[in-house]
Ligand SMILES: Nc1nc2c(ncn2[C@@H]2O[C@H](COP(=O)(O)OP(=O)(O)OP(=O)(O)O)[C@@H](O)[C@H]2O)c(=O)[nH]1
Ligand SMILES: Nc1nc2c(ncn2[C@@H]2O[C@H](COP(=O)(O)OP(=O)(O)OP(=O)(O)O)[C@@H](O)[C@H]2O)c(=O)[nH]1
Ligand SMILES: [Mg+2]
């Protein structure tokens with residue numbers, strides 16, 4: 143057609159390719175590009191900048207403008223559970239979050255409820271020290287629910303504002319491990335309130351990130367996502383599907399391995415970075 | 419599944435003695451979609467599909483295979499070829515110790531893979547040494563020491579050290595002194611776009627001249643796999659890929675991207691968190707997993 147004269151088929155393919163390469167998945171990429179083509183035709187937009195603006199708008203539309211992006215802190219001790227598959231950055235993220243909360247004047251305690259991974263407690267201990275938080279841990283191999291429960295009692299007794307529970311990485315396909323996670327939540331909720339269940343997703347993950355989110359949401363409920371390792375070249379486009387299909391808000395992003403490398407998730411900035 | 423989607427295409431289109439261009443086009447579209455859904459990087463998908471097109475176009479129809487089976491066979495063989503052909507082991511070495519360098523992004527599974535490899539080698543009667551050259555991550559050395567203990571393998575560790583290439587070199591000296599057969603060097607996870615960390619990796623490699631450099635990659639890695647593979651290949655001489663967390667349900671297309679870009683076979687598969695959970699990589703099984 144004469145309209146859309148600014149972009150030929152190859153150029154539209156390139157736009158779709160850019161989205162695919164950002165890990166949005168083929169479905170989202172195709173849908174966004176066909177929406178943009180239709181809008182460009184209707185509005186008579188033919189220039190490259192105009193098309194890019196439409197792309198940003200169509201991507202942004204997939205993020206709820208009114209989603210609760212702040213972390214929910216309830217009456218003390220508020221409990222936040224941190225979950226996700228292996229190696230996504232849970233333990234490191236807890237260190238960052240604790241430091242951020244301490245800077246807001248909150249007293250934080252961490253629970254080393256990953257009792258499986260070699261030296262997990264030592265790793266979390268290092269982060270607790272850096273963040274100025276306390277740590278509750280048991281012996282390796284202890285029951286994770288017991289660690290969390292014990293940490294809650296400690297938090298209540300010492301008047302901590304916030305308890306952050308670190309859990310072992312687990313593949314979402316492993317039913318006994320997902321059941322264990324659900325049990326950890328139930329154990330904590332006997333005596334306390336879980337105000338956040340943060341799913342830590344690795345931005346370098348492809349379409350499997352959506353499957354992870356779906357499974358963790360089913361097992362424990364997920365109130366927010368932390369998207370880590372955005373300081374690489376991966377764009378984390380799977381976040382679009384996580385928000386749009388599951389309605390789970392991305393709350394934070396990890397942008398490095400240091401204590402301060404944590405930022406609030408801002409849909410507009412994310413979309414701009416995705417489009418490059 | 420892909421094969422049932424192919425069957426649909428071929429029942430709809432009439433068959434002659436050869437695969438028609440139209441049949442090939444439709445089939446290639448399905449393959450492209452399947453590969454992208456499996457997280458194969460777009461650039462690799464395009465090159466792979468172009469290659470399959472060439473092989474399929476004008477291919478004779480075999481009497482014993484349906485056209486759908488025919489195309490599946492072509493795609494499968496092409497996939498297996500890129501993934502490294504039959505299962506490839508570690509490079510053999512005349513004068514021990516063999517030096518194996520583990521490299522990759524943060525959290526990909528290097529430390530666990532290093533310990534698994536050590537245990538596997540010990541099981542074959544070899545005498546490996548693990549070298550703790552991740553001097554950055556909190557408790558990395560303790561993690562490797564604990565895993566080494568579990569594997570029954572000694573660990574060269576220098577708590578408080580800050581010079582990774584020097585630690586690697588001293589580990590190699592220890593292996594020589596103790597007449598050990600393999601040195602497996604664990605390194606910190608690093609972003610391929612971090613110049614300082616990539617330079618450090620290069621320095622570690624130059625310090626010990628590995629016979630085998632394994633790029634460790636998480637099976638859930640998406641489109642970024644090509645960028646990672648290219649960047650690591652620029653810094654060190656990658657000789658193999660280890661694909662981890664294959665016990666999940668990620669399709670694992672990163673395997674194709676990584677071997678395509680590095681020109682190296684995937685040598686091992688991580689299939690669990692325990693130290694026994696390491697398998698030689700099976701390209702044929704991976705091919706059907708990727709195709710879905
Ligand atoms: N570059 C970068 N690295 C990160 C980020 N977040 C975490 N990491 C690194 O990723 C690796 C894994 O982090 P961990 O905190 O141990 O991950 P985990 O989810 O607790 O791992 P498991 O407990 O084994 O499941 C470490 O090397 C971290 O330093 C990030 O935002 N950017
Ligand atoms: N399920 C499963 N988990 C794995 C596998 N390989 C490693 N892991 C887990 O993945 C997480 C990260 O493993 P590490 O060995 O610490 O990864 P790494 O690459 O050394 O991490 P950094 O040193 O921080 O870059 C741990 O929880 C491991 O138990 C695997 O094949 N299957
Ligand atoms: Mg952890």
Ligand SMILES: [Mg+2]
Pocket residue numbers: 528529530552558605606607
């Ligand atoms: Mg490691």
